[in-house]
Amino acid sequence: MKIRIAMAQMNATVGDYLINLEKIKKFIDEACNNKADIIIFPELALNGYPPEDLILKTQFLRDSLSGIEEVLKFSKSKDIIIILGAVDWDIESYNAAFIIYEGKLYGNYRKMFLPNYSVFDEKRYFTPGKIPTLIEINNIKLGITICEDIWVPNGPALSLAQHGANIILNLSSSPFYKERDKVRFEMLKTRASELSSWIVYCNIVGGQDELVFDGRSVVINPYGEIEMSAPHFEEGLYLVDIDPLEPTRANLREGKRKHYNTSIYYSDVNTVPIDKKISQKVPLPFIKKESTDTYTQIYLAIKVGITDYIKKNGFKSVVFGLSGGIDSSLVACIASDAIGSNNVLGLIMPSKFSSKESVEDALQLSKNLGIDYEIIPITNIYDCYMEDLKGSFKDLPFDKTEENIQARIRGNIVMAFSNKFGYLALACGNKSEAATGYATLYGDMAGGFSPIKDLYKTDLYKVAKKYNEIHGKEIITKSIFEKAPSAELRPNQKDQDTLPPYEILDEILFKYIDREMSYDELLNEGYDSELLQRIINMVNQNEYKRRQSAPGIKLTERSFGKDRRMPITNKYKPWI
Template sequence: MKIRVTIVQLNAHLGDFDGNLKKIYNAIDIAEKNQSDFVVFPELFLTGYPPEDLVLRTSFLKKNIEYINKIVSYSKDKKTVILIGYIDVEDDAFNSLAIIHNGKFLGKYHKHLLPNYSVFDEHRYFKSGNEITIIEYNNIKIGINICEDIWSPIGPLHYQVLNGTQLIINSSASPYFYGKRKLRKKYLSTKSYDYHCPIVYCNLVGGQDEVVFDGGSIVTTSEGNIMYECKPFEEEIVTLDIPIEENLRTNLQDPRRRHISSTKIPNINIIKISNKIERKTKINVSTKNFSLKREEEIFKAVTLGLRDYIIKNGFKKVVIGLSGGMDSSLVAAIAVEALGKDNVLGILMPSMYSSSHSIEDAKNLAENLGIKYYIIKIENIYYSFVNELKEIFSNTKEDITEENLQARIRGTILMAISNKFGHIVLATGNKSEIATGYSTLYGDMVGGFSPIKDVYKTDVYKMAKWYNKFKGKEIIPQNVFVKPPSAELRPNQKDQDTLPPYEILDEILKLYIEKELSVEEISEKFDKETVKYVAKLVDKNEYKRRQGVIGVKVSERSFGKDRRMPITSKYKEW
């Protein structure tokens, strides 16, 4: 016995009911053509995810119900059972999965476990479900659940399996961070093995503000093997035949489940569906399992995040300040991959402190990428500012003020070009700089989106090296890799004049920001004075980050709503 399932790993556009509906209809037609028993969509695919405070608008909720009814009507005379994520509205709002078949709304499943950590705020918007839903499909029991429900040791999955479920179908919108894909595959494989039950895991793909969904939908066998993995960071619709008889055979050979108490099972909702499909087609799909290097995976994530942010928000072109340094070089490369070379504009803004090789490196990069660029010198503008400020600045020494003034002139030029032509400015700061405040408010921090905001400096270099290798030629000039990083705001300036070496800095930052270790704990591995200095920089610059632009989340803990530290706080570890 086999159950044929069509997995719909597509990119939803939040609030675009018509656009999402078009994709839904197309996927249903593909599933019907392939004579599938089920077609499963990602979590809240109809609305897009996460809808955040749109859930508080009754007009949004009503629109969502209106479009679910359209799907019900579209399903008439179709054999395939449709599992589609939407918001159910009763006495409250529920993150739900609709069960639709042949012109009828057969039932729904309400998500039980509502995540309220990291980027999630589901307790703010939804009420938890209290029923376990099992579809009895031609006498085969199929459990359905939503995202977080499958991750808990004791939750809907546990009770569904104890009640005889032979297949689990999970609808997810699981955000990406590096390591998540490996963790997900390992976890679901273990669940399948422990419960002797195949799992169909359908995940969302695409960018939504700072969050990226990587797709990577998978099917596991009752033995815990990966039967199929969808392409990461790409849309894909695939139909698979999933063997069910192996489930019984495994249970007989490994009877551990018999000894687990099946008492205290929550309310169970059984939805019976009789559906005869005489198949004339065979599905032949090769086993796929994707393994990406860290640099490639992060590059794909930020490229997808940038592309969707630009396109979904109605922009067409971006403008980037090219300094000849590594950060702006990588951002330009990402932008070209995401949007095409004709939609990327580079602006070189040399000052009296800019080295000749930096200007040449920026020009060579632009030419290698095939993007248009302009050179706008800022020296005269700078001295005009200094001249106008000379009275109020009299009897003071030159300091960081004059350095930041250069950065703010560049930011003003980029925003002027943005205003004039409608291009969105891409900020080029990396996580190491943003964490320590090694950036200028209203200067190099200006922009509408920051692709590498959550990428450490050491990873920036690794991604750039991978990119050149991926392209099979030197796109980012070799000199960019070998010269010491510098903001070039004063003579002979280098990043390491102010910051520890990035190899050390990044490791301290990961422990302090992502693992929340104390200064004392981190000092067991690194010099204590260095750790205290780094912690002080991180804490003191929260006010800057709060005013910064959003960017793609690729780490376990990114800046923004993923990490919510108070600006005003007397608690210090340094």
């Protein structure tokens, strides 16, 4: 007889217990209506992930336990086992999975492996659990793990399998970045195969500050094959019928558990028996959502990140500078998809150095999207600055000072619209610019949110091309794609006057930042030493700018911020 498991791929909001509880109850009811035996929620679904220093507030912890009490009351008439991710608290706090059935708390499992790398700081907040936990229903054993626990080869999952768990549940809050799901799926397939166990992996979905979670919950059979997979970035309940004897057959035939590791990493396992009948049901077909391509995923990640940042922070509309370049064009397009074109305002702010073509491109894009726009020339404002500063500047030659004044005038105007009308100001800079400091502090960096700050320029073009493909028409026009990138802050300016070609620059930046390759290692790969020193100096010298930039969506392995914490005061030069 098969057991039916429901995975609640939930979009939780950090600290919003009322909304999160409402969603949890709705998912439980939907699972009951579909005759599910068990419903599994993501990691910290009740609290939202990551709650960060809210964990240090005792009221937040009390409210979490009150939320568990509410779920207990709600579950009294529900014939379904609930595995709910939430903070547990006594004199310490724990990242836990609560086991609930018919109004009774059967206990909880406390996460044993706490990640403390990349964007994760769980050792700052939680005490690790000490013992693996499984539940037993009608001789069916299901192990419980939380996120990082399943990534550890000789961790709790191994002991659970060796203690007879035919199904291993994993509550997860695993953030998205480029091609992350490939790494995640390969790990889960390996783990299922080596343990001869089903793995039911339930991941959270949605945006939370700099992070986006792609969902992509999945069920892997004991042979390491994907049986069911949920879509990217879509909240929903996904059901699967599992034959609990399939792992036994796989184990008898291949003996994987016996030969994978003869020692038991954790000799004790907490077994929670639950007296629940598994009824016969009309079988459900496996639903397998094929993985979308890399640049569609990035588009969806930015869209969800914008949507949730705006919605969860109480904004309705956005404003930004629309230059006619590829960066602001992509931001305009995805923001329009995220919150509706009627909630998007582009400010076209030409100066004496702006080309006629750029203004035309910005106008055409606005019309293609159906967004509101305003044309506010900045030449007169700029001339007033120059006249008033003429005496102080003492006829010194035109340089980046005058260039940055133009950018800061535009930043002021964007922020004026934000203040006057309550718009969220979006900054439109990319990762290549942020890395090298090719951006103006308090100018084009001004804003409350920076959607593409973790997208390299070369990838930005690919996402923009994919955007047109997804929509089946040329919204971002050919002229925007073909023009040479330029800030247009002086006559005939091109980005490559200051930066190396983006194809070379991004390749080096990726290896230096995302992969942490050293100067010597890059030199050994054949890059010119003068070019490397120039790029590395730009990266290191502009940490002070990045530290003051708006939050933006994590899209790569090593985003600026929590992922990469470098000192501002830093004189280290590896070539000296």
